[in-house]
Amino acid sequence: MIEIRDVRKAFGEREVLKGVSGMFETGKTSLIIGTSGSGKTVLMKCMVGLIKPTGGSVIYNHDVDFTLLDEEGRKEIRKQIGMLFQGTALFDSMSVEENILFPLNMFSDMSVKDKLNRVNFCLERVNLKGTNKLHPSELSGGMRKRVGIARAIVLNPKYLFCDEPNSGLDPQTSILIDELIHEITEEYNITTIVNTHDMNSVLGIGDYIIFLHQGLKYWEGNRHEVFASTVKEMNDFIFASRFLKEIKERSSGN
Amino acid sequence: MQQFRQLRPVSKENIPLEQIHTMISFKFFEEFGRYLLLMKKSFVRPEKMSIYRKELLRQMIEIGVGSVGIVIIFSVFLGAVLTVQTAYQFTSPLLSKSIIGSIVTNSTIIEMAPTVTCLILAGKIGSSIASELGTMRISEQIDALEIMGINSAAYLVLPKVIAATIMIPIIIIIGAFLQILSGLVVGHVSNVVTATEFMQGSVQYFIPFTVTFAIIKATTFGFIISSVSAYLGYYTTGGALQVGNSATRAVVASCILILVFDYLLAELLL
Numbered sequence: 001m002i003e004i005r006d007v008r009k010a011f012g013e014r015e016v017l018k019g020v021s022g023m024f025e026t027g028k029t030s031l032i033i034g035t036s037g038s039g040k041t042v043l044m045k046c047m048v049g050l051i052k053p054t055g056g057s058v059i060y061n062h063d064v065d066f067t068l069l070d071e072e073g074r075k076e077i078r079k080q081i082g083m084l085f086q087g088t089a090l091f092d093s094m095s096v097e098e099n100i101l102f103p104l105n106m107f108s109d110m111s112v113k114d115k116l117n118r119v120n121f122c123l124e125r126v127n128l129k130g131t132n133k134l135h136p137s138e139l140s141g142g143m144r145k146r147v148g149i150a151r152a153i154v155l156n157p158k159y160l161f162c163d164e165p166n167s168g169l170d171p172q173t174s175i176l177i178d179e180l181i182h183e184i185t186e187e188y189n190i191t192t193i194v195n196t197h198d199m200n201s202v203l204g205i206g207d208y209i210i211f212l213h214q215g216l217k218y219w220e221g222n223r224h225e226v227f228a229s230t231v232k233e234m235n236d237f238i239f240a241s242r243f244l245k246e247i248k249e250r251s252s253g254n
Numbered sequence: 255m256q257q258f259r260q261l262r263p264v265s266k267e268n269i270p271l272e273q274i275h276t277m278i279s280f281k282f283f284e285e286f287g288r289y290l291l292l293m294k295k296s297f298v299r300p301e302k303m304s305i306y307r308k309e310l311l312r313q314m315i316e317i318g319v320g321s322v323g324i325v326i327i328f329s330v331f332l333g334a335v336l337t338v339q340t341a342y343q344f345t346s347p348l349l350s351k352s353i354i355g356s357i358v359t360n361s362t363i364i365e366m367a368p369t370v371t372c373l374i375l376a377g378k379i380g381s382s383i384a385s386e387l388g389t390m391r392i393s394e395q396i397d398a399l400e401i402m403g404i405n406s407a408a409y410l411v412l413p414k415v416i417a418a419t420i421m422i423p424i425i426i427i428i429g430a431f432l433q434i435l436s437g438l439v440v441g442h443v444s445n446v447v448t449a450t451e452f453m454q455g456s457v458q459y460f461i462p463f464t465v466t467f468a469i470i471k472a473t474t475f476g477f478i479i480s481s482v483s484a485y486l487g488y489y490t491t492g493g494a495l496q497v498g499n500s501a502t503r504a505v506v507a508s509c510i511l512i513l514v515f516d517y518l519l520a521e522l523l524l
């Protein structure tokens with residue numbers, strides 16, 4: 001599990017995170033939600049050390065403060081982290097298979113055959129069997145995301161970070177990706193953290209949800225408690241969709 | 255005019271000249287410091303030797319094979335032009351024609367092959383390194399490497415710098431050879447100077463140290479082109495437009511540094 005305490009980040013004068021705390025448990029899918037520009041990506045990057053927070057701590061597994069670690073200590077934790085980037089960050093110069101093999105080649109001492117078996121297992125897990133030799137440029141958006149997930153889980157990570165896994169995808173593909181992440185999390189008991197602004201994800205997979213607004217946590221809870229929120233900023237966010245707004249108005253009208 | 259000056263708001267353009275100078279020199283030292291830090295981060299013992307060896311080989315092939323075509327074309331034409339133009343300047347019947355061979359050979363080895371060819375290679379290799387790393391930076395591929403626990407600088411920069419520092423001198427030697435050969439052939443065919451006279455001149459005034467000097471220059475320039483371009487690409491921020499900017503800056507910076515070091519090495523070693 002991962003705990004964040006009062007994480008702050010300022011770029012020059014501009015404070016993007018103004019002290020965010022939260023607790024992300026093992027085997028659960030935790031979501032960080034909020035409008036674009038609310039600081040979700042910055043928070044996630046602070047948690048994995050791609051951005052150095054200006055204050056606060058990020059605690060892995062009860063006792064390791066990631067922000068205080070040196071380069072070597074970070075590397076050790078990072079070997080247990082898988083991350084799906086918003087733009088997938090697949091290596092353009094490599095095929096799908098080589099992309100997923102890459103972490104294995106770097107960090108495992110398996111035989112070539114075992115590595116290939118592991119790659120094929122992961123590809124099958126994300127329903128992309130047989131795409132081994134394709135290059136990222138030949139894949140659709142949803143397929144790229146799934147390759148990204150396969151690459152992120154190939155080393156059996158303890159922690160999985162997904163930055164907007166379903167941005168730019170159609171609603172049906174989005175739901176498939178969400179379910180995939182949720183299943184993998186439970187199946188392998190991973191601490192999973194997902195950035196999203198998609199209400200389908202919130203209601204579908206949110207075991208624990210943090211609502212960020214202008215760099216502050218305005219609300220936290222789980223997917224069943226979302227509609228009980230009395231926080232105005234949160235409600236503005238949830239009911240931004242015309243569809244939900246209409247349902248709400250109808251139900252309160254009756 | 256007086257009035258106009260008073261009305262002008264205080265903006266960046268009104269900063270006194272000395273202040274601009276300090277700003278520029280500060281910026282230069284800041285950049286140079288960051289460049290050194292990147293080199294320090296890159297030149298470490300690789301995590302997994304076999305992967306780095308494979309990557310080094312790939313880069314050597316890419317840089318070597320990728321540049322050899324342009325260098326062949328360039329060298330053949332430069333050698334030809336050099337011979338014809340040198341001959342044009344030496345019309346006096348008192349001078350032996352063999353001097354043309356000597357001049358072409360020496361200027362090729364000392365300057366044309368190492369420096370001028372490297373300026374061409376700065377355009378080819380520098381822009382390709384900077385745009386590859388820049389693209390990897392803005393599409394978060396470098397972050398992805400870091401997240402995996404890989405030293406991205408060592409993995410991406412080191413093989414490129416080593417590959418370029420090894421391959422560029424080799425390409426330059428090929429280029430120099432072709433340039434002289436082309437000069438000889440063109441001189442003979444166009445009846446400017448016979449092959450025998452040309453070779454006579456080449457051998458008679460040949461200074462062996464110039465070859466060492468050329469290799470030292472090519473090695474230095476290879477390191478400059480690859481490391482400076484890698485630096486500018488690695489620290490790209492923004493989007494596709496900035497990747498283009500980084501590539502342009504890589505070429506310009508490499509060319510200027512090549513010329514500066516060309517002069518410094520000449521002062522130092524000749």
Ligand SMILES: Nc1ncnc2c1ncn2[C@@H]1O[C@H](COP(=O)(O)OP(=O)(O)O)[C@@H](O)[C@H]1O
Pocket residue numbers: 011016034035036037038039040041042043
């Ligand atoms: N490297 C940076 N430098 C300056 N400002 C940044 C940087 N990265 C993000 N920001 C700012 O931080 C805010 C939050 O960004 P981000 O976390 O990407 O939002 P989102 O919630 O959409 O992921 C934005 O206003 C953005 O402009």
Ligand SMILES: [Mg+2]
Pocket residue numbers: 040041042086163164195
């Ligand atoms: Mg984001």
